[in-house]
Amino acid sequence: MPLPLATERLVIRPYRDEDAAALHEVFGSPEVMKWTPSPPSKDVAETRERLARTMAFTARQPPGFGLWALELKESAELLGQVGLFPVEGKGPEVEVAYELAPRVWGHGYATEAARALVEYGFGEMALRRVVALIL
Numbered sequence: 001m002p003l004p005l006a007t008e009r010l011v012i013r014p015y016r017d018e019d020a021a022a023l024h025e026v027f028g029s030p031e032v033m034k035w036t037p038s039p040p041s042k043d044v045a046e047t048r049e050r051l052a053r054t055m056a057f058t059a060r061q062p063p064g065f066g067l068w069a070l071e072l073k074e075s076a077e078l079l080g081q082v083g084l085f086p087v088e089g090k091g092p093e094v095e096v097a098y099e100l101a102p103r104v105w106g107h108g109y110a111t112e113a114a115r116a117l118v119e120y121g122f123g124e125m126a127l128r129r130v131v132a133l134i135l
Helices: 017-027 044-060 109-123
Strands: 010-013 066-072 078-086 094-100
Touching: 010 109, 017 044, 017 078, 044 066, 066 094, 078 109, 094 109
Parallel strands: none
Antiparallel strands: 010 066, 066 078, 078 094
């Protein structure tokens, strides 16, 4: 996927090592992490390790797939992460995913980002099926 990918209010971009402190608001949140198979990070150091694993996961994915930072276009504030990846690592279905900081829930950011990823997936990547798992 050619990144960054911009929408009206958001930018989807590759992660950077320096994202760990801001990302701890997401990975350290029990409210967010209860919907994932992972427990909340205890501190920024643990979030930094999780971010390194996330970046390595993305590097192993076929082109166009992975997990990326989601930020507010006007301020570059990190809101969370979004991604596209084959379900269970093999597909054929492709999952659109998002995890945002609780303080930004209810503003339509997840919908806006997911819409951009799905449009890219069906358009540029010629995907046949995209799913979202509701937990």
